[in-house]
Amino acid sequence: MDKIKQMWKSIYYLVYTEGFNILSIDEEDSEVWLTHESKKVVKRFIHKAPTHQEVDFDFEKTTDHLSSLIDSIGFSFEQLDTYYLTDKDIDFTEFNHYKRPKIRYYALSSVEDFEKVSSHIITKQQIKRSKTTAVTTYKNKLLNASFIDSFMLKFSPVTYFLVAINVIVWLSLVLIFNQVAQINLVDYGGLVHFNVVHGEWYRLLTSMFLHADFTHLIMNVFSLIIFGKLIEDALGSIKMFIIYLVSGLFAGLVSLSIDTVSISIGASGAIFGLIGAFIVYLFTRKNINKQFVLQTFIGIAIISLLALFISNVNHFAHLGGFIGGAILMYIIYKWMEHDKFKMHYIIAFIVLIIILVFIIFSRQQHYIYDELTKEAMNNGDFNSAETMIKQIKEKNFESDETYILSGLIVANNTSLDEAILEWERGLKIFPQSPKLNYQLALGYRAKDDYDKANKFINQSIKQDKNNEHYKALKKEITAFRS
Template identity: 40%
Template sequence: MITAKQLWATLYRITQYSKFELKQPDELLMVNKKEKRVIRFVTDKQTVQSLDFLIQKINDNAVSRIGFIPKKIDIYLVNQPVPAGLSDSRVEVHELSKQADLQTMSISKPYQVLSKIKARQSESFYRKRMVSDNIIDRAMIKFTPVTLLLLLINIVIFLFNLALSFNDKTTDFIETGGLSHFNFVHGEYFRVISSMFLHFDFSHLLFNMMSLYIFGKLVEYFYGSLRFIVIYIVSGLFGNLLSLSFETTAFSVGASGAISGLLGALFAYMLVSRRFDKKMLIQTAIGLIIFLLLSNLFSNVNNWAHFGGLFSGFYMGLLLYTYRQSRQYCYMMIAGLFFITILLFMNIFSVKEEHIYNDMTRQAMQEGDFKKAEKISRAVFDKGFEDDETYHLNGLIKSHNISLAEGIAEWKKGLKIYPESPTLNYQMALAMRATDDYKEADKYLKNAEKYIKKQDIKDLKKELKVFGD
């Protein structure tokens, strides 16, 4: 025998794992507008005549009550057999007399798999949520597979990185796909995607995953799974491109740019759908502001990515709405977004780049960690990102770790490729002075004078004089 708790738990799971919505709670009538299907659960004792009347009532009032003419009607008789003699071909009548019958109903594939989970809540819990008129409550009930998949991917990647025992955020996260202007302009375009799935620490991951779970479920419910993932990826990409346009000296990781896009898309939906009152719009705007403020509590916060994601998510929400209203305006909006993207790319590749690897090498040397500095420097050469400053720093590392002769050999190697480098020429002048080869020292210093400002030369000469003393 099926209990009231089991029945309401079934209604809850049908709503959760399919496109069905409870239309008439008092009649236990559920509708699926996309598939044009109707389900009716009947608990009162039925005869052939009463069932015929019920079917006629559903058909006659279909358009006025549910908004469409159903292609398929399923009637489930709870704790009673199907009356003999029913011959109406417009509907299918089924008997539900035990819990196993509830799990075999033809609803959806997710329902067939996940409905077997035991109902752990009370009857009042399921009933209260099913009869609620709050659209947010209904959205949070829904099973949102893409949101859950994104959560799983982010968590798995975090655990994998944790297993690698990362001990240096900057070096390790750049090597595993963090967003860096220098790497991007040198051809590592994948970073605008990979950085969206990396997180600094557990608190960073927890905050973003909580936000993704809440806003992801809402946006996936309102827009659908396909549009949701498009909004998520486009928002993350656009946020990262905006960041690369204005932030060239730092690196960043995290899903907050894409999540900001979900907030923007959610707000756009609330504005254009006209299903929400002014109070709900204000509450959403406040929630958006709180999210942006709380995200600033973490280190290496990328506000450019947040604002870029927020703008693009809102823009995508309006674009998808415009697509249904006017294709012409939709195509104009797409062209506008494409034009903005082109401008961002032009700015990204025109601004002066900051060699982030040289900066990390220099910082490691200042901290006295020459082993780490050597590792970073070696990675620069492996990637083909070396410049004259790289040779300069690598020579200093070899001078410290091995001998001055090894450092001189490295600087000479760099001068063969960058003969006009003032840094390398000046460094060689110092090195020759240290070996008492004043003639060579003077030659390299004169070379350095050709390529740098007079004031800088004065400073160099002062340093050389001090070195000689």
């Protein structure tokens, strides 16, 4: 076994599978340092067979100058693993330091030893099974990769998982359910203020995985791959998933607190959460790479500009997601820094969520189902309108407008007498509705029953004295009665 090749192979998969970064390489490539800030782990590979005295000296030097080492690395690590490439099986147990930070030494003399450089199951399998290539191949991929290649090549399981879910859901709606119409988006989990205040909070989650069309899907998948991989590489899979999910939910709450009319769908709120988190992450770094920051902001600007050309974009959700992601990243940063006020930040974020929920419930309801029914009727699709009315009644979402529309459908499909019965049923449920009284007045006027028409129009005017339509009908009925 060529231990040098095996070392670079191990380094390669630690970088591209787990997200480690190369901190430094000495001139002779005999010592390589890797760091992983979110895991707070540092790994060091040394190409030499050490003596007992050399390991002892290294241990003393590390512990005595720990603060300087932390400053040079750039973050307070909790684990430092040193690996020596040697032909001898050496026992380093006496040098292992189990207090924080943990300092441990290992000998790499066999393939099995190299497998132990990581506990990550995929990294271990890659080190064990993948074909070992030339050292220069690994080094070129690691050291000469462009800005884009450096993170696009890295293994990002959560990003790929989220992309797969979004694609699968869209294909299911298109191929299995034939189309993605507006009415279907409500049925399949679109975010609607009316439904949420009636208890359907799950829509905050389901709406994040729905897309209006192929262009909408591709734009979000493209953005998710870029910023998902950036955040997952920077913070790790779990933190990235938390930011994506929570900022997406937060985006939905902000949207609902402002817009009570629209049907909101798409992953863009969560994606803007990743963007907000990444910007905060950049500015919490001690040494900011100006070129990296510039390229990142160019990417954000392009994504934002492209979003302007997509119809029906929910900018409130974008803003909410961005703010939510930025707040979450700041909380995570303070948590990782063991800030004494970290719980205060979490509590403040929870209080902000409670305030948004209070605002959502204080907003006037917009009966979107009635609107969709009316739209179907205007398009001459009375079958869809009738189906929608049945759904409204099954869910107990009806309003006085629901019964007016239901009666009009009945009048179209059966008779005016049946329609009048439907409007009267509605009036029993909504006795103070001027609209239903007006509709009944119109119905009885059409039947030339002006006494009953007068009775109902009087009720309409009593409940809404300033409505010009009611006054006009009153004059008409009075003229026919005289």
